[in-house]
Amino acid sequence: MKQFAANPVYKFFLFPIGQILLFALGASVILSLVTVLLAYIFKFNVTDFDLVERTMLILPQVIINGLTIGFVYSTIALGYTMVYGVLEFINFSHSEIFMVGGIVGIQLMAYFEHAGVLATMNEYLVIALAILLALVVSGSLAVTVERVAYKPLRGAPKLVPLISAIGMSFFLQDIVRLILSLTTGEFNVILPKFGTFDEFWKIAVPGMEDPLRIQIKSVLIVGVAVLMLVILNFLVNGTKVGKAIRAVAQDRPSASLMGINVNQIISITFLIGGALGGAAGVLFALKATKLDPFSGFFPGLKAFTSAVLGGIGNLTGALLGGLVLGLLESFSASYLGIFTNGAFGAEYKDIFAFAVLIIVLIFRPSGLLGQTVGQKA
Amino acid sequence: MNKRLFALLSLLVIASMALAACGAPAAEEPAATEAAATEAATEAPAATEEAAPAAGGTIKIATQSPLSGGQSLLGVAIKQGAELALEQLAGDLIAMGYDVQLAPYDDQATPDVGVANAKNIVADADILCGVGHLNSGVMIPSSEEYHTANLAFVSPANTNPVVTTRGYLEVNRVVGRDDVQAPAAEEFAFTTLGAQSVYIIHDKTAYGQGVAEFFRAAAEEDGLEVVAFEGTEEQANFDAIVTPVVATQPDVVFFAGIYNQAGVFFKQARDAGYEGTFLGTDGMDSSDLADIAGDALTTGGGMYYTTVAGPAAAYPSAAQFAADYEAKFGAAPEAYAAQAYDSMNVCLTAIKAAAEAAGGKPSRLQVAEAIRQVNIEGLTGNIAFDDIGDLPTAQYFIIKVNAAAAADWGTNEIVEVLEVASPGKGE
Numbered sequence: 001m002k003q004f005a006a007n008p009v010y011k012f013f014l015f016p017i018g019q020i021l022l023f024a025l026g027a028s029v030i031l032s033l034v035t036v037l038l039a040y041i042f043k044f045n046v047t048d049f050d051l052v053e054r055t056m057l058i059l060p061q062v063i064i065n066g067l068t069i070g071f072v073y074s075t076i077a078l079g080y081t082m083v084y085g086v087l088e089f090i091n092f093s094h095s096e097i098f099m100v101g102g103i104v105g106i107q108l109m110a111y112f113e114h115a116g117v118l119a120t121m122n123e124y125l126v127i128a129l130a131i132l133l134a135l136v137v138s139g140s141l142a143v144t145v146e147r148v149a150y151k152p153l154r155g156a157p158k159l160v161p162l163i164s165a166i167g168m169s170f171f172l173q174d175i176v177r178l179i180l181s182l183t184t185g186e187f188n189v190i191l192p193k194f195g196t197f198d199e200f201w202k203i204a205v206p207g208m209e210d211p212l213r214i215q216i217k218s219v220l221i222v223g224v225a226v227l228m229l230v231i232l233n234f235l236v237n238g239t240k241v242g243k244a245i246r247a248v249a250q251d252r253p254s255a256s257l258m259g260i261n262v263n264q265i266i267s268i269t270f271l272i273g274g275a276l277g278g279a280a281g282v283l284f285a286l287k288a289t290k291l292d293p294f295s296g297f298f299p300g301l302k303a304f305t306s307a308v309l310g311g312i313g314n315l316t317g318a319l320l321g322g323l324v325l326g327l328l329e330s331f332s333a334s335y336l337g338i339f340t341n342g343a344f345g346a347e348y349k350d351i352f353a354f355a356v357l358i359i360v361l362i363f364r365p366s367g368l369l370g371q372t373v374g375q376k377a
Numbered sequence: 378m379n380k381r382l383f384a385l386l387s388l389l390v391i392a393s394m395a396l397a398a399c400g401a402p403a404a405e406e407p408a409a410t411e412a413a414a415t416e417a418a419t420e421a422p423a424a425t426e427e428a429a430p431a432a433g434g435t436i437k438i439a440t441q442s443p444l445s446g447g448q449s450l451l452g453v454a455i456k457q458g459a460e461l462a463l464e465q466l467a468g469d470l471i472a473m474g475y476d477v478q479l480a481p482y483d484d485q486a487t488p489d490v491g492v493a494n495a496k497n498i499v500a501d502a503d504i505l506c507g508v509g510h511l512n513s514g515v516m517i518p519s520s521e522e523y524h525t526a527n528l529a530f531v532s533p534a535n536t537n538p539v540v541t542t543r544g545y546l547e548v549n550r551v552v553g554r555d556d557v558q559a560p561a562a563e564e565f566a567f568t569t570l571g572a573q574s575v576y577i578i579h580d581k582t583a584y585g586q587g588v589a590e591f592f593r594a595a596a597e598e599d600g601l602e603v604v605a606f607e608g609t610e611e612q613a614n615f616d617a618i619v620t621p622v623v624a625t626q627p628d629v630v631f632f633a634g635i636y637n638q639a640g641v642f643f644k645q646a647r648d649a650g651y652e653g654t655f656l657g658t659d660g661m662d663s664s665d666l667a668d669i670a671g672d673a674l675t676t677g678g679g680m681y682y683t684t685v686a687g688p689a690a691a692y693p694s695a696a697q698f699a700a701d702y703e704a705k706f707g708a709a710p711e712a713y714a715a716q717a718y719d720s721m722n723v724c725l726t727a728i729k730a731a732a733e734a735a736g737g738k739p740s741r742l743q744v745a746e747a748i749r750q751v752n753i754e755g756l757t758g759n760i761a762f763d764d765i766g767d768l769p770t771a772q773y774f775i776i777k778v779n780a781a782a783a784a785d786w787g788t789n790e791i792v793e794v795l796e797v798a799s800p801g802k803g804e
Contacts, residue, residue: 058624065616177445187447188637190669198648213650288613290641290669292447295613333617337605345607346617347581 008238016233020226023320024070027327028063035059035335042339054338060205060212062334063327068218068287070326071225075280076303077310077318078232079142079273085249085313086269087150089158092165094277095300096172097142099293101134101278102285103176106189108133113192123195127282131224134278142274143267145172151263177293191289221283228279229319235272236315245269249313302329309357311367320368328353433474434738438463438724439498440717441491441509441519442534444483447637450665450711452511455533456481457706458717459508465701466725473732477725480504484515486635491515495522504528505744506724508717512635513537514583520548529745531723533716536659536685537587541765542802547745549762551719551755552685553771555584557797558658559591561773562631562683565793566656567601570681572628574602575656578618578642580634581608588633588658602627615642619649628653628678635660640669643680647673654678659685662712662776664786672781680778681792686712686757687774691791695756709787719755726751767799 039055076098083091108130112118118126149168153161180186197220202211236242247255248265256262284299285291302325310321333349360368440459443452460479467477482498484491491510498504499522507523507530510516516535523530524545532540532550536558541548566572575596579589586608596603604627607618622630623646630646630653632639643655647670655674661682667674674680689699695715702710727747731739734747752761763769775793780786 054624058620061620061624065620069614069616181445187445187449188665188669193671200650215649284613288641289644290613290637292612292637299613330616334620337607337621345605347608347610349617 012234012238013230016230017226019316020229020319023323024067027070027320027324028067031066031327031331032059032063035331038335038339045341051338055335058334062330064214064218065334066327066330067323068221068326069330070323071222072280072284072287072299072322073303073306073326074319074322075225075228075283076277076299077306077322078229078315079277080304080307081310081312081315081318082245082269082273084307085315086245086266087161088313089150089161090165090304091150091270091273092162092300092304093145093149093168093172094142094273095296095303096169096176097138097145097274097296098277098281098284098300098303099291099296100141100172100176101138101281102291102295103180103189103281103293104137104278105130105134105282106191106285106291109192109194110189113194118192118194123197126194127220127224127286131279131282134282135275136278138278138281139271139275141172142270142277145274146267146270151266173293173296180293187292189291191285197286217286221287224279224283228276232272232276232315241265241268305354305357309360309367311369314367314369317367317369324368325353325357328356433476435476435478435503436470436505436728436738437478437480437501437503438721438728439480439482439501439504439507439509441482441484441494441498441507441515442511442717443486444481446485448486448511448635450663451534451713452483452486454711454714455509455511455717457702458533458710458714459721461698461702461705462718462721462725466722469729470725470732473729475732475738478503482509484510484512484519486512486515488515488518491519492522495519499523499526499528505728505739505741506531506748508533508720508724510535511713512582512584513540513587516540516548517583520545523547527740527742527745529724529727529741529748531720531748533720534659534686534713535584537583538800539583539587541767544765544802546749546766549723549748549766551716551723551757551760551768553773553797554685554767554799555588555658556591556800557771558683558685558773559588559633560595561775561795561797562656562658563592563595563599563601565681565683565775566629566631566654567596567599569793570629570654572601572654574604574625574627575629575631576604576622576625576627577606578630578632578634579606579608580638581610582634584660585633585635589631592631592633612638613641615645618642619646619651622646623649623651626651626653629656630654631656633658633660636663636666637669640666643670644673647677652677655680657682659683659712662686664711664780664783667778667780667786668783674778675781682776682778684712684774684776685771686716687772687791687794688712688776688787688789689715691772691774691794692757694754698756715756719757719760722753722755723748723751723760726753763799763801765802767801770796770798772796 036055039052043051079094109126145168149164150161153164197217200213200215202213204211236245244260244265247260248262252262306321306325307318309325310317329349332352333346336348336352337345440456442455443449444456463479470477482494484494509530511534513535516532517539520530524547527547529547534552535550536552536555538554538556540550566575577589577593579585593603593606604625639657639661662684689695698715698718699710702714727744731743731747735743749762773795774791777790777792779788
């Protein structure tokens with residue numbers, strides 16, 4: 001890629017977007033082909049309806065669902081992978097940072113609703129403000145967590161900060177629960193209803209009876225996620241701070257000898273990762289419409305898995321891993337029941353998705369885009 | 378090193394402050410009930426003088442329900458219903474010289490927490506009776522502990538048949554059963570709504586899956602097409618189920634689970650373009666459902682649920698209770714509050730009877746036996762138990778949701794009321 005480096009528009013804008021498009025399209029097309037092939041194979045087992053027709057009927061929706069949740073996973077996964085790249089440990093409290101971002105975003109919208117201005121405000125402005133607030137709160141929370149729970153353990157064996165991270169995760173869950181019960185008295189944080197996000201764009205597709213329905217919300221989630229990924233790419237590959245982050249990730253002692261303030265760079269890494277996680281929390285909240293202090297756990301676990309699937313420590317890998325896992329989940333959830341004639345339902349989606357993950361890791365132990373970043377001594 | 382020590386110390390201080398903050402409300406509650414009990418006790422002596430107080434001592438009645446977490450609205454209602462009953466009805470026992478206390482426990486709607494609490498409850502010799510739980514999946518394992526210790530529990534909410542069909546002397550309930558409720562829901566969908574197809578979803582708990590299976594069996598018998606039968610623990614992103622539901626547009630989607638999960642699904646399915654009717658069971662009976670799902674409940678084919686605990690309007694004698702409850706706790710009683718009141722009433726009546734028979738503080742076994750002899754007029758009707766702890770005849774309600782916001786939950790209307798005899802122990 002060195003030969004294109006001369007043109008910054010290409011390097012920091014077109015190339016990453018092209019890469020995202022390629023990953024999204026590639027993963028969707030491959031999975032769709034496999035599914036349709038399976039549909040033809042299993043066609044003779046199912047007698048009450050035409051399996052291929054049923055498969056094609058929901059295929060576009062399944063892809064859209066998978067991409068939407070996939071981009072959310074990718075955005076969270078970047079937080080895991082950045083911290084791993086720099087500190088080589090899994091920041092398990094990242095899922096709570098994500099949850100805090102979502103809850104803060106919803107609370108801001110609820111505040112607007114309470115003040116009676118939500119209905120009159122521009123809906124996109126509301127989302128932008130919520131994301132901005134989540135960026136700030138989650139970013140600073142991540143930096144604080146690093147200062148309190150990880151920095152004192154910098155020289156300790158790698159398992160020690162890991163345990164500290166798990167402890168931090170529980171601590172944050174219950175602190176949020178405490179704050180919520182003291183302030184609002186509610187356990188569930190519910191997204192207020194506003195704007196037109198729940199509506200659909202209907203696109204007529206030639207050859208199909210029903211129009212393709214795309215929820216505006218999904219487009220918004222994907223759009224914001226892509227925007228943030230592009231900004232992150234610029235930050236890491238196009239600025240001096242990014243260069244310093246990469247230097248610290250490669251070799252911390254040498255970076256420090258070169259005059260890089262390692263502690264500051266680590267803080268910045270947490271700031272960026274946490275902010276991304278917070279923004280992803282708002283996107284997830286838009287989709288889920290309800291959060292509670294414990295709803296960070298599963299998306300966080302999935303995002304961590306995405307990071308491993310893509311190759312932990314590798315930013316592009318986290319992006320690809322999130323998309324692949326989101327799509328895998330969506331496909332298996334929607335088609336397992338149909339293909340097995342109801343023997344396995346959507347409840348087995350995680351088993352299927354994780355089985356694929358294990359198979360991938362058997363053949364590529366360092367992940368899909370495996371570099372040996374994670375294998376440093 | 379000093380810096381590190383300082384950091385550690387400040388962390389400790391913060392942690393202890395946090396703990397103190399958490400601890401405060403919990404600590405207040407027993408104090409409040411104690412104050413109430415002593416208040417009642419100071420009024421009592423005049424009446425007790427001729428009654429010659431018995432040996433005295435402390436009698437505690439436990440409650441176990443989720444006081445925190447996503448289902449706490451119902452769990453707290455159970456605790457508060459029981460608390461109100463204790464306050465209003467413990468007079469006789471106090472007159473006999475006993476100090477009667479409430480011992481509330483939080484089972485977090487989680488089986489292992491419930492069992493751990495049950496071990497604590499069993500270990501406290503002063504606890505003679507209990508009211509709980511909300512979730513059948515928590516009640517079933519916890520009641521094994523109660524059974525071993527002969528400690529009687531009266532359930533205000535558990536509908537899974539297994540709760541009583543094990544035939545334990547210690548387990549009783551003041552509500553109906555899922556093997557009646559689910560077929561009633563199916564009958565309603567098939568006959569009254571005229572549904573041709575149904576999509577069944579459950580939450581993989583003992584309660585949800587149990588109800589869903591009874592529903593499926595009834596549907597298959599009637600020839601109502603079951604499009605799919607899915608279990609899910611998903612809380613946030615229901616795309617996987619919403620997509621086939623929207624694609625196949627079944628007449629009815631039957632969700633066997635609890636409102637905090639179902640509400641999110643209803644909202645997402647309606648948003649995605651599902652037009653049919655949602656049907657649920659008693660786990661949906663919470664005003665929070667309207668907050669979470671919003672107008673998804675009233676648009677399209679609307680939403681109905683069956684329940685064993687009717688709304689306040691269904692019980693003429695509960696009007697005073699509703700007023701007292703609102704005066705004390707500042708909110709209208711949620712579902713199961715009246716049932717919890719009745720359960721506590723059963724406990725108090727049985728303890729009193731056992732104490733009179735024993736001429737002193739009764740044993741747990743005596744209380745458990747006395748519960749089976751209880752025959753009282755409760756808020757929700759006549760309460761007496763058959764030989765496995767069920768009501769001989771229980772009421773079942775089918776309710777149409779008219780509320781798109783929590784404040785309107787009271788506008789829901791009763792569509793049908795059924796009185797069905799308990800199927801007993803079965804085979």
